[in-house]
Amino acid sequence: MISRPLFYKSFIFIGLASLIFLFGFFPSLVQKYYSTGFYPYISSALRFISALFPFAIGDIIYALLICSVLYKIIRFYKRRKSLKKQDRIIIPLQILNFFLILYIVFKIVWGLNYSRPSISEELEIGNEKYNIKELVILGNYFVDKTNSLKLKQVKVPAYTIKDLESKSVAAYLLMAKRNKVFSYDNPCLKAVLNSWIISKIGIEGYYAPLTGEANMNMNLPDFVKPYVSCHEIAHQLGIAYEDEANLLGYLTASNSPDLNYQYSANYEMLRYILFEIRMKSPDDYKLLHDKLLPQVLADFKTEKEFWRKYNGDMFGYMDAAFDRFLKLNNQKKGIDSYQDIVIWLWNIYKSESQASESLTTRR
Structure with a gap:
């Protein structure tokens, strides 16, 4: 006879998961009661607890979860022939309950942020799409800005994880004076336990929802690390989508008093913009690429060689696939594809340009 408590548990878990799933269809409610209500408290508490440990405990928890699942799969496979009839129902129910619990916990500690309204709305950044001419204007602006910053740069420090945490916290505190979206307490930035594996996978950093940790790949070139740290902290603040975390990371790092x-921030955004231009107007891409300072091109080369070192086969495949894509489509297909971060960068640029013109006119 099958245990009734197991059925009751499944019923309760399915009910809770369904309620959470349905709640996600109401972005304004998610924003009010979760993202700016319950979530800041639970995330701050998780960061406070995780910060007590000098290593990334999330990595250990996820490793244990994966090992546990693999163990149960292997155990089930070995016992499959000797299973009783009731086991054929009990085991699937146990598996269902396990994944339902994971889903519920994930949604409560972070995942519901996927259902909040776009952070661009909260920051009052427009969503107007650009044409190719406007994209090239944006590209020229970021090329000039990145070149200018590179000339001012003296030396990029060999960052430690503590350096990045303190400088990134300072940058967020500065932005929090402008908008509470950037408010950040109980900082918790960690180095991943195994940078080699993360580099092989091609990951710069990631957020661990169960522990509230922002994790950094410390193998990265030092000139990339400041932006990546600000990006990962954005995830801690409840910014779930990558493009939105890119936006918050860019705004924070680019407004930091630290030149590096x-x-x-501008180097990373230039990469996104140049990718878009290369896809939509290869001729303009070449002109912009030729405008870059040798020092900036050297950074591009350093980063390219870094990824080639760890996942050269995949890197080469992706590069070839992109070239193939351009040739097959006569370099025109994809003209209507947009990256959200580039859209927001264009709208920020346009808004600042209009404000500057208005000020000049009044003078």
């Missing part, structure tokens, strides 16, 4: 943070 400014360069890192």
Whole structure:
């Protein structure tokens, strides 16, 4: 006879998961009661607890979860022939309950942020799409800005994780004076336990929802690290989508008084913009590429060689696939594809340009 408590548990877990899932269809409620209500407290508490440990405990927890799942799969496979009839129902129910619990916990500690309204709305950044001419204007602006910052740069320090945490916290505190979206307490930035594996996978950093840790790949070139740290902290603040974390990371790092943070942010955004231009107008891409200072091109080369070192086969495949994509489509298909971060960068640029013109006119 099958245990009734197991059925009751499944019923309760399915009910809770369904309620959480349905709640996600109401972004304004998610924003009010979760993202700016319950979530800041639970995330701050998780960061406070995780910060007590000098290593990334999330990595250990996820490793244990994966090992546990693999163990149960292997155990089930070995016992499959000797299973009783009731086991054929009990085991699937146990598996269902396990994944339902994971889903519920994930949604409560962070995942519901996927259902909040876009952070661009909260920051009052427009969403107007650009044409190719406007994209090239944006590209020229970021090329000039990145070149200018590179000329001012003296030396990029060999960052430790503590350096990045303290400087990134300072940058967020500065931005929090402008908008509470950037408010950040109980900082918890960690180095991943195994940078080699993370580099092989091609990951710069990631957020661990169960522990509230922002994790950094410390193998990265030092000029990339400031922006990546600000990006991962954005995830801690409840910014779930990558493009939105890019936006918050850019705004924070680019407004930091630290020149290396400014360069890192603009360098990273230039990469996104040049990718878009290369896809939509290869001729303009070449002109912009030729405008870059040798020092900036050297950074591009350093980063390219870094990824080639760890995942050269995949890197080469992706590069070839992109070239193939351009040739097959006569370099025109994809003209209507947009990256959200580039859209927001264009709208920020346009808004600042209009404000500057208005000020000049009044004078």
